[in-house]
Amino acid sequence: MTGTDSDTSASMYTGTGEAHAHAPLSYRFLTAVWVGLMVLTAVTVGVARVDLGYFNVLVALGVASCKALLVIFFFMHLKYENLLIKGMVLTAFVILAIAIGLTFVDIGYRY
Amino acid sequence: MDHTDESGRNTGGRGFLEPFGKGGVRSWIFSTDHKRIGLLYLSLILLMFAVATVLGLIIKLKLMTPGSTLLSPQQYNAMFTLHGVIMIFLVVIPSIPASFGNIFLPLHIGANDVSFPRLNNFSWWLYVIGALLALTSIFTGDGAPDTGWTFYVPFSERTTTNVSVAVIAVFILGFSSILTGLNFITTVHRLRAPGMTWRKLPLFVWSLYATGWIQVLATPILGITALLIFAERVLLLGLFDSTKGGDPLLYQHLFWIYSHPAVYIMILPAMGVISEIIPVFARKPIFGYNMIAFSSLAIAFAGSLVWAHHMFTSGMSDTAVLVFSFLTFVVAIPSAIKVFNWLSTLYQGSISLDPPLLYALGFIFMFSIGGLTGLVLGAAGTDIHVHDTYFVVAHFHYVIFGGTGLGMFAAMHYWFPKVFGRMYDHGRAAWSFWLILIGMNVLYFPMFIMGMQGMPRRYYDYLPQYAPMQMVSTWGSWFLAAGLILMFWNLYRGSRYGPLATRNPWGGATLEWTLPTPLPHEAFHHDPEAPEPYDYKGVNPDG
Structure with a gap:
């Protein structure tokens, strides 16, 4: 372990607390x-x-x-996450949807 | 506290290279320090590069003359498969992000490490396990894999060679790549120093950020595809077998949905390196910062939509051919934006032709040829003629070796003094550059011509008409090898016996050049002030 880790860990968790501050389901x-x-x-x-x-x-x-x-x-x-995380997940799904959609450009028109 | 003398040397000795704690190998292989992990990656990547280069040289030696020489057909198939698998998955994909990205991304944004240091160490271990498995696949089972690095079905399902182990290695290596990408994205979002706004990020960081997204979004598809091959071989599912209702083209789609974006995982970080080097050695702010940053994201996005241009002759629908051909031309635009911006940065600059810039200029030259010939392949009409010929091989090596390879070498020469605290011999570095550049062109340019004339890739033997150019191409491989040996020897000698380097030998304005040389264990004791990364007013090379 280096001396850096503790600093990094400390700053890593700063500010993320509020994102998880919802009541348990x-x-x-x-x-x-x-x-x-x-x-x-x-x-x-x-x-x-x-x-x-x-x-x-x-x-x-x-x-x-x-x-x-x-x-x-x-x-x-x-x-219960903030908009940034929601945006990132949405991006992943949009890309996936495009990948599947473009594959159908082949399969849908093949014959 | 800054333990440096007046020249910026680290008075703590060899900085992060200095043993600490109990020292020894454990302090390296279990280190969570991003700099040490970066060097661990770099050393293994270079080792794998040496292995795969030797395989490539043997292939070229075999092809020097027609006929059955040196290797049996089966050995030849295994050789080019292993050359491809090792180069792609163990060298080029991790190359710049895992080594220099790990070392310099946190420093560029004023952080002391990546967001998840332990995960970073874990991803290196995954790389080691993947590498060991890939090498194991050569020597165990019923012979080394012989499918080519693309593992196309139906052959990869049926061959008795050790494909199963190789695809599991690819699966594990994929996770190593995903974790690195995830770490970088999180680090850029969460660990920027106060005042380090998005528009103050060095362009290397932008390129790694864009790369991280591709690693996270595209690599899982490769993982699944590798597992499907394994399942096909073990469980005989028939997913890709048309006699069982499967579709062989589905495999090609799945493979290229990852593997085309993967070439942007390979090239984007190199573009980031070039964007760092050009302005430093032209002593001018980078031209078009916003457009270069934006084009990294645009390449990452558009590059994810072009995969089926690898399949124009596969029998997929004509509509798909049209759509993917069009999209391929779209992705050329952001790539060209970068090249024009680099050239505009050089224009009327105060250029010092030091080794890092030489390699960067080599990148622009080789990448431009590789990029433009990519359009020949992207155009559906011309692709029919040159598909699966040496033209493709030449195009790919111009982009990936001429591009990413030279970008990696540029990064090695640029950041070498900061990492090792010593300087290499500039004259020998220039000689090695010219040998490598000439070698690459003599090796690969004849392949363009042979490809246009119809020489298919991956063939064991060829018609006599190709003999002269095959011979020239093999000579090129020797020039290239000589250049590589000279370059690595020069860097090794520099790291051991070179003159001590100062804090900022090139006059860079990004944060790493404000740190002692060699880099200390802990970079920033306080949050640094975010600089303008390309403003050289008042920033001069030491000495």
């Missing part, structure tokens, strides 16, 4: 989110048994996105 609420995730999983499985053609993929991706949002906003506490 109740078990009841977290359980409700979990039930929601289970229901959405059932929807994915159910829809996969119906032939919607091209829309099968869109529905699957849509449901998966909803599940990801639930996990990120509540289990990972994004809802």
